[in-house]
Amino acid sequence: MKNICRIIIKFLFKIASLIMYRPKIQGKENLPKNTAAIICPNHVHALDSAVIIANSKRKIYTLAKEELFKNKFLCFIANLFGIFPVKRDKTAIESVKISLKLLKNNELLMIFPEGTRNGMLKKIKPKDGAVKLAIKANVPIIPVGIRGDFKLFKKVNINIGKPIDYSKHKKDINNKELIDELTKELMDIIVKLRK
Numbered sequence: 001m002k003n004i005c006r007i008i009i010k011f012l013f014k015i016a017s018l019i020m021y022r023p024k025i026q027g028k029e030n031l032p033k034n035t036a037a038i039i040c041p042n043h044v045h046a047l048d049s050a051v052i053i054a055n056s057k058r059k060i061y062t063l064a065k066e067e068l069f070k071n072k073f074l075c076f077i078a079n080l081f082g083i084f085p086v087k088r089d090k091t092a093i094e095s096v097k098i099s100l101k102l103l104k105n106n107e108l109l110m111i112f113p114e115g116t117r118n119g120m121l122k123k124i125k126p127k128d129g130a131v132k133l134a135i136k137a138n139v140p141i142i143p144v145g146i147r148g149d150f151k152l153f154k155k156v157n158i159n160i161g162k163p164i165d166y167s168k169h170k171k172d173i174n175n176k177e178l179i180d181e182l183t184k185e186l187m188d189i190i191v192k193l194r195k
Contacts, residue, residue, distance in 0.1 A: 006080040014054040027160030036103040041144035043112040062110040103137040128183045145193025159193040
């Protein structure tokens with residue numbers, strides 16, 4: 001029953017998103033068909049993750065701030081779509097465990113390195129969690145650039161980049177300076193994909 005609900009709601013949202021935001025998606029071939037990866041888009045709107053999820057053939061799991069789960073309807077939708085809560089003020093060890101388990105099971109996981117909407121514009125330092133997870137789980141990161149303001153009937157562009165391999169950095173996971181540098185490089189690639 002849960003799977004049927006998810007398929008119906010995903011289909012309805014896909015139709016709605018096509019009408020309301022006319023998403024133009026490039027680079028779909030860069031998404032792995034049956035192996036694990038971390039999808040890292042820039043974060044411009046509350047619905048950007050939903051548009052990506054609705055227009056993907058594969059199920060994509062994602063993290064969301066814990067506050068969203070106070071709303072019963074949003075909580076229901078989150079459970080259907082594999083969205084799980086993250087506590088911003090703590091290290092969120094449980095979220096890391098769940099993320100690693102998903103990746104080990106060859107799932108797709110979406111993480112926003114900005115940590116908040118329009119983090120780049122606010123000049124907030126990007127979070128290094130995605131890069132650390134990619135190294136720890138030995139999976140690639142798929143950078144995604146989103147351009148558009150999500151106003152009704154205005155086109156949203158989603159550009160999916162080529163996978164970034166972090167396997168050679170297995171021994172460097174505790175090198176904070178290098179992880180920060182890799183995170184900055186990731187954000188630079190995401191910015192280029194927005195153009």
